[in-house]
Amino acid sequence: MNSVSLWRLFGVFAKMGAFTIGGGYAMLPLIEDEMTRRDWISREDIHDIIVLSQSAPGILAVNMAIFTGHKIRGLKGSIAAAIGATLPSLLIILLIAVFFTEFKDNPFVQRFFQGVRPAAVALIAVAAVRVARSGCKSWWTWAIAAAALLAVAFLQVSPIWIVLVTLSAAICVSLLQQKKKP
Amino acid sequence: MTGLLGQLFFTFFFIGLFNFGGGGAMLSLIQGQVVTAHPWISQAEFTDIVAISQSTPGPIGINCATYVGYSVMENAGYGTLAGILGSTLATLAVVLPSFIVFFLIIRIFNKFHESRTFADTMRAMRPAVAGLIGAAALVLIFQSDWEGGRLGVSLLRENFPDWKAWALFAAAFALGITKKAGPIVIILGAGVLGLLIY
Numbered sequence: 001m002n003s004v005s006l007w008r009l010f011g012v013f014a015k016m017g018a019f020t021i022g023g024g025y026a027m028l029p030l031i032e033d034e035m036t037r038r039d040w041i042s043r044e045d046i047h048d049i050i051v052l053s054q055s056a057p058g059i060l061a062v063n064m065a066i067f068t069g070h071k072i073r074g075l076k077g078s079i080a081a082a083i084g085a086t087l088p089s090l091l092i093i094l095l096i097a098v099f100f101t102e103f104k105d106n107p108f109v110q111r112f113f114q115g116v117r118p119a120a121v122a123l124i125a126v127a128a129v130r131v132a133r134s135g136c137k138s139w140w141t142w143a144i145a146a147a148a149l150l151a152v153a154f155l156q157v158s159p160i161w162i163v164l165v166t167l168s169a170a171i172c173v174s175l176l177q178q179k180k181k182p
Numbered sequence: 183m184t185g186l187l188g189q190l191f192f193t194f195f196f197i198g199l200f201n202f203g204g205g206g207a208m209l210s211l212i213q214g215q216v217v218t219a220h221p222w223i224s225q226a227e228f229t230d231i232v233a234i235s236q237s238t239p240g241p242i243g244i245n246c247a248t249y250v251g252y253s254v255m256e257n258a259g260y261g262t263l264a265g266i267l268g269s270t271l272a273t274l275a276v277v278l279p280s281f282i283v284f285f286l287i288i289r290i291f292n293k294f295h296e297s298r299t300f301a302d303t304m305r306a307m308r309p310a311v312a313g314l315i316g317a318a319a320l321v322l323i324f325q326s327d328w329e330g331g332r333l334g335v336s337l338l339r340e341n342f343p344d345w346k347a348w349a350l351f352a353a354a355f356a357l358g359i360t361k362k363a364g365p366i367v368i369i370l371g372a373g374v375l376g377l378l379i380y
Binding site: 017018019020021022023024025027055056057058059060061062063066067070075078082085086088089090092093094096097098100101108111112113114115116117118119120121122123124125126127128129130131132134135136141142144145146147148149150151152153154156158159160162163164166167169170171173174175177178 | 197198201202204205206207208210211213214215229230232233234237238241242244245248249252262270281283284285298300303304305306308310313314316317320321322323324326333341342348350353359365366371372373374376377380
């Protein structure tokens with residue numbers, strides 16, 4: 001599979017980065033399709049990569065790019081794919097940011113964004129409800145969710161602490177349980 | 183300026199390192215650092231950035247990191263070029279931990295995701311992530327301040343000035359949760375309604 005050029009690898013990920021709206025989860029099926037259709041990676045391998053990408057820290061789409069790029073062309077491949085996945089975002093957002101700072105005091109732009117803001121907050125709330133529906137199945141999972149919510153929203157605890165504490169507590173509890181009943 | 187760029191780099195490096203669970207969780211981490219911990223960006227401005235990140239192509243975490251990198255430099259009065267530098271640096275910093283984790287950990291312990299400990303940890307992380315995303319929404323709805331050991335909570339007027347804002351919120355939430363409309367349609371529709379009613 002060493003025949004895939006770095007430019008093509010970059011190009012495939014850049015295309016997905018430039019045309020997929022809705023973030024990493026929207027990109028997953030596309031990456032799977034692109035990789036298997038071109039016979040770059042087998043369906044079995046891509047499923048392993050999806051699981052790994054979701055469990056590693058960082059940005060899902062970038063993890064996917066790094067893992068698949070590495071599978072196809074090693075270190076160089078992972079860099080080419082990761083640049084491909086991020087460069088369109090960087091360019092599009094920079095264009096908007098430069099443009100928006102010029103016009104942000106324009107009354108039309110201000111009225112537009114006055115309407116947009118509650119909707120943007122609502123979309124975050126939608127994402128929270130979706131993750132809670134799939135992740136909260138018992139009283140202790142709801143307790144974790146509620147504790148994280150209140151600590152960050154009102155006690156101004158950094159989300160980084162929530163991640164650290166949850167990770168270490170979960171690892172400890174799991175190891176203890178495995179020791180008790182092997 | 184190099185001091186702020188350095189802070190920006192480390193801030194986003196840690197955000198990339200501690201993000202588990204997709205773009206929504208990353209919004210919460212970015213907000214915790216650039217709105218709550220550092221006074222770099224106001225809640226209203228962050229809301230605009232989130233709206234743009236949700237409705238432009240590409241991973242939401244990258245979009246948001248890029249935009250925040252630009253705004254932090256711009257808000258500090260360094261101008262467009264510094265903004266471009268800041269956004270490039272923030273994007274690089276947020277991606278870098280993925281490489282490090284991949285080459286240091288995953289290639290050495292390539293079966294770690296099949297272990298019981300790993301499965302248990304992920305089961306506990308998902309609700310925490312749900313809480314973090316919910317908190318990201320609450321921080322953009324309420325203003326909470328600690329004064330003399332007492333918590334004061336009030337509505338964030340910049341985002342929710344009147345009942346019309348709540349109507350937009352309810353409509354956008356209903357359309358989003360039922361998947362009747364995608365993020366672009368919701369954001370653009372709310373913007374056009376904003377032009378009509380404000």
